[in-house]
Amino acid sequence: MAEITVTVNGKSYTRDVEPRMLLVHFIRDVLGLTGTNIGCETSVCGACTILMDGQAIKSCTQLAVQADGSSLTTIEGLASNGDLHPVQEGFWEKHGLQCGYCTPGMIMASVDLLQSNANPTEDEIRHGLEGNLCRCTGYHNIVKAVQYAAEKMQGGN
Amino acid sequence: MYPAKFDYYRAASVQEAIQLLQDHEDAKLLAGGHSLIPAMKLRLAQPPAIIDIGRIAELKGVSHDNGSIKIGALTVHADVAASNVLKSNCPLLAEAASNVGDRQVRHKGTIGGNIAHADPASDMPAAILALGGTIHLIGPSGSRQVAAADFFIDLLATDLHEDELLTAIEVPAQSGKTGSCYLKFEHPASGYAVCGAAAVVTLNDDGACAGASLCFNGVTATPHNASAVTDALVGQALDDAAIDKAVDANLSISDPMGDMHASGPYRIELAKTFAKRALKLARDRA
Ligand SMILES: Cc1cc2nc3c(=O)[nH]c(=O)nc-3n(C[C@H](O)[C@H](O)[C@H](O)COP(=O)(O)OP(=O)(O)OC[C@H]3O[C@@H](n4cnc5c(N)ncnc54)[C@H](O)[C@@H]3O)c2cc1C
Ligand code: FES
Ligand code: FES
Numbered sequence: 001m002a003e004i005t006v007t008v009n010g011k012s013y014t015r016d017v018e019p020r021m022l023l024v025h026f027i028r029d030v031l032g033l034t035g036t037n038i039g040c041e042t043s044v045c046g047a048c049t050i051l052m053d054g055q056a057i058k059s060c061t062q063l064a065v066q067a068d069g070s071s072l073t074t075i076e077g078l079a080s081n082g083d084l085h086p087v088q089e090g091f092w093e094k095h096g097l098q099c100g101y102c103t104p105g106m107i108m109a110s111v112d113l114l115q116s117n118a119n120p121t122e123d124e125i126r127h128g129l130e131g132n133l134c135r136c137t138g139y140h141n142i143v144k145a146v147q148y149a150a151e152k153m154q155g156g157n
Numbered sequence: 158m159y160p161a162k163f164d165y166y167r168a169a170s171v172q173e174a175i176q177l178l179q180d181h182e183d184a185k186l187l188a189g190g191h192s193l194i195p196a197m198k199l200r201l202a203q204p205p206a207i208i209d210i211g212r213i214a215e216l217k218g219v220s221h222d223n224g225s226i227k228i229g230a231l232t233v234h235a236d237v238a239a240s241n242v243l244k245s246n247c248p249l250l251a252e253a254a255s256n257v258g259d260r261q262v263r264h265k266g267t268i269g270g271n272i273a274h275a276d277p278a279s280d281m282p283a284a285i286l287a288l289g290g291t292i293h294l295i296g297p298s299g300s301r302q303v304a305a306a307d308f309f310i311d312l313l314a315t316d317l318h319e320d321e322l323l324t325a326i327e328v329p330a331q332s333g334k335t336g337s338c339y340l341k342f343e344h345p346a347s348g349y350a351v352c353g354a355a356a357v358v359t360l361n362d363d364g365a366c367a368g369a370s371l372c373f374n375g376v377t378a379t380p381h382n383a384s385a386v387t388d389a390l391v392g393q394a395l396d397d398a399a400i401d402k403a404v405d406a407n408l409s410i411s412d413p414m415g416d417m418h419a420s421g422p423y424r425i426e427l428a429k430t431f432a433k434r435a436l437k438l439a440r441d442r443a
Contacts, residue, residue: 046261058261061194063194109261131261
């Protein structure tokens with residue numbers, strides 16, 4: 001076992017983990033934060049996307065021990081004081097989800113995209129979310145949701 | 158999907174990593190984990206010990222000195238793609254890195270891990286070979302340098318010894334009227350290259366070709382240097398017809414890979430098409 005300390009959504013946790021434990025299992029099973037989903041477990045679907053030190057990563061492709069000392073944000077940490085994050089609001093307003101399984105990862109990747117490109121074109125949104133698969137929406141409303149969030153975050157609406 | 162059990166060690170320095178490699182037989186180095194962890198989950202790799210080198214700060218970053226650019230082995234793809242030093246002095250490497258996987262993968266995967274893993278479909282090896290790059294290695298008996306042309310030995314096999322660490326990749330800064338281009342035809346599901354083409358073209362003042370290089374990934378087990386094509390271009394006025402002719406007459410790949418996704422002959426056809434497109438774009442950017 002190895003002892004790790006991570007900050008998740010602003011709260012610090014110290015836990016003993018088996019070195020082979022994947023970060024996504026640590027988040028879901030040890031911390032009980034089940035908003036982060038597991039889709040493929042093979043690094044392709046993006047359902048497990050979280051922010052590590054501010055950058056989007058696939059938490060099924062990291063060991064929990066690799067996250068020692070880092071600061072993580074999961075979907076549970078986006079809203080503040082009950083107000084949805086603009087990207088969450090965009091997915092709500094623009095029907096960016098159907099079954100919702102891909103949504104937490106899709107939202108975390110979109111937050112990361114908008115951090116590096118505040119006003120992406122449709123093409124840049126589709127390209128920027130290439131690491132996230134959705135089996136339901138056909139992506140059109142996801143693009144609209146991100147456009148809504150971009151506008152809102154730049155002071156529009 | 159859990160990896161098999163292993164002992165975990167974290168190295169704080171290059172020296173410590175070398176020592177840990179000597180102390181633990183069959184141990185594997187872990188950089189970003191984006192090739193190793195998937196292989197361990199599938200139990201294609203079951204190392205008894207993992208040495209995490211991901212935090213060794215001295216192996217991160219891009220530096221430019223006297224016409225030569227060094228990229229630390231642990232520099233992640235996103236930082237290679239965004240590096241202003243590379244964008245101004247060696248845009249080919251930045252362009253290739255921006256083609257790796259997706260944004261999440263680029264935040265964790267490293268250039269050193271990409272080269273050490275030597276997946277034939279990887280984007281970076283062809284670009285580094287086209288640039289005439291050098292690989293820096295260090296082991297218990299000291300450091301050594303290997304030309305990229307000698308580093309890739311076979312499918313997933315390199316000149317890196319088991320007790321060595323890859324520390325940096327060195328490439329020359331581009332000079333003169335030079336343009337470059339990395340283009341890939343990606344597998345629609347995995348995003349890996351079915352065929353990738355890295356091209357560099359340097360023009361004389363009169364617009365004729367002063368020098369060029371063209372390398373492919375995804376087509377053969379190790380990156381393929383199409384030197385016969387670029388030899389034929391030197392001294393020529395590089396209009397589209399001259400490029401098409403040089404590729405058609407001189408591109409010869411005798412040992413293509415083939416699988417259920419793309420047969421060998423199909424990959425060679427892709428290589429021809431992508432060679433022409435990449436060379437023309439490199440010329441336009443020169
Ligand atoms: C979903 C997905 C899509 C991808 N798509 C692409 C793509 O389109 N193109 C592409 O090129 N790659 C792609 N990759 C692979 C990615 O680029 C990896 O990051 C890279 O191949 C390995 O780098 P790493 O730092 O993750 O290495 P790791 O996985 O940590 O290590 C890989 C191997 O290299 C060894 N190693 C690592 N660093 C060193 C070092 N400094 N010295 C000695 N040995 C070392 C390790 O021991 C191990 O054997 C993809 C990966 C994923 C998960
Ligand atoms: S569960 Fe991590 S990418 Fe699919
Ligand atoms: S909404 Fe169902 S997978 Fe995306």
